[in-house]
Amino acid sequence: MRSADRAAETSWSARECELLAVTLQLLQEHGYDRLTLEAVATTARASKATLYRRWPTKAELVLAAFVEGTRENKVEPDTGTLRGDLISLGESICAHVNTHASTIRAVLVETSRIAELDAMMHEQFLDERKAFMTHVLARAVERGEISANAITEDLWDVLPGYLIYRTVLTGRSPGPQTVAHLVDDVLLPSLTRHA
Amino acid sequence: MRSADRAAETSWSARECELLAVTLQLLQEHGYDRLTLEAVATTARASKATLYRRWPTKAELVLAAFVEGTRENKVEPDTGTLRGDLISLGESICAHVNTHASTIRAVLVETSRIAELDAMMHEQFLDERKAFMTHVLARAVERGEISANAITEDLWDVLPGYLIYRTVLTGRSPGPQTVAHLVDDVLLPSLTRHA
Structure with a gap:
């Protein structure tokens, strides 16, 4: 399927x-x-x-x-828990971005020059990431793990954003341990703050 | 001084x-x-x-x-509260990065090619950012706002990292409202989780 x-x-x-x-x-x-x-x-x-x-x-x-x-x-995670889904999503982002860091850097320069490329990057890459995260969070709301108002349109991409930043801009490539820290120490305290 | x-x-x-x-x-x-x-x-x-x-x-x-x-x-914030310092730091990062997004993109490609440039970027830019954040968090520990073990070596740069990612990689340039959301909904729940 x-x-x-x-x-x-x-x-x-x-x-x-x-x-x-x-x-x-x-x-x-x-x-x-x-x-x-x-x-x-x-x-x-x-x-x-x-x-x-x-x-x-x-x-x-x-x-x-x-x-x-x-x-x-792009196998959407569905582990049964919010923590499991976020870890799975984070690890797959790390694997992909670590492999393609130099391509991402080169593409960034091109997308800032060429408007059509920038639109393509948004529609085909960033918007898909957003759909994934939206599903993961919606299932957590259904399971009663988090409150619906824990999700904001502004900050849906802290997980991919920080991991991509680490790889592309700092050279401190994140691995499974960083993903676990990010999920347990940052994202879950944030998402469960209303619970 | x-x-x-x-x-x-x-x-x-x-x-x-x-x-x-x-x-x-x-x-x-x-x-x-x-x-x-x-x-x-x-x-x-x-x-x-x-x-x-x-x-x-x-x-x-x-x-x-x-x-x-x-x-x-690089005026180090010292507003008297952790929230105030983080907001001030975040807003100054936004202002600088929004102005220089295209330069950062171009420099990224160069730093990935040339090892000395990469070292220079780390010593002169990233390490200074780290020193700033370390001071802000240390003062919050002194004031009793957060516990010392809330600070991890791995994740000190979620604030600058996410703001830089937003500007350089997504085109959704963050402003004061995003900084306030990030501080109130993500960073403070994370940093105060042991309190």
Whole structure:
């Protein structure tokens, strides 16, 4: 059921998904600057025209590959407790962001230059993260673990935000222990403050 | 007293501080990509040789200018309450980061490429932020507002981290209301959880 949901969400054909997987692989090996559309085409045995038709610029190709890559991490947690769900969400964010820190840095510079890329980043990446967190919190409200007014539109993203900050901006890459501290010492005291 | 402290902390001469101020000004006007050392030299009526001697690359010059620029925001808060200090710290971080978001993005890419720049970013920027937060929390412990074990080495930077993430990665730039929510709904429930 879940993998069917995920397949339905992607807007790419099977062949396009292959091209994006190759792009992500080459990004991890060589970094953003040294990635070329030529290398992607050669490795994937595709024509450059095929690539350019879908993704006219390197930035668009890389952002699409990054967003598509997050799909693998997109198994929505449903452990039965708020703590379990937050830990699971946090650990999957860490794993993904640690792997792709240099890509995220490069994409950030591109998204600040190009409005369409920025919109794509928001719709396909940040909005999906938000939907995940919203579901996790809504289930905790249903179970009576937290009060509905513990959730604010302003601060829904403290968990992903802090973990991404740690990886991308400080080099103090967070692991499972940081996730556990963040959930137990910061998020749960905050979310249960009305309980 | 405080301005004397600040003057003592800077490692630049008065003339060098002028050059860095011009750099920061041009960065805000034109962005990282379009900034040239020539333009800095011309605007500051300096020779290019003077600039290159101190800062051999554009990335080094820009990082130095950014770090020096934070010095102006570096009046350590001492409002008499933990809440007051955290709000003051958060608002000054927002003001600085909102102004320099595009510079931070550009510097991030450079610091991930060049180890010396990364070390400079840590020593001169992140470590100073940490010292500030440590003082604010230590005073709150002295006043009996929080327990000493509320402070963890791992999570000292949730306040600056989340605010920087919001500005640099999401475009949802935080203002005073976000700072107040973060302090009242997240940080204080976390820091006072042992009280």
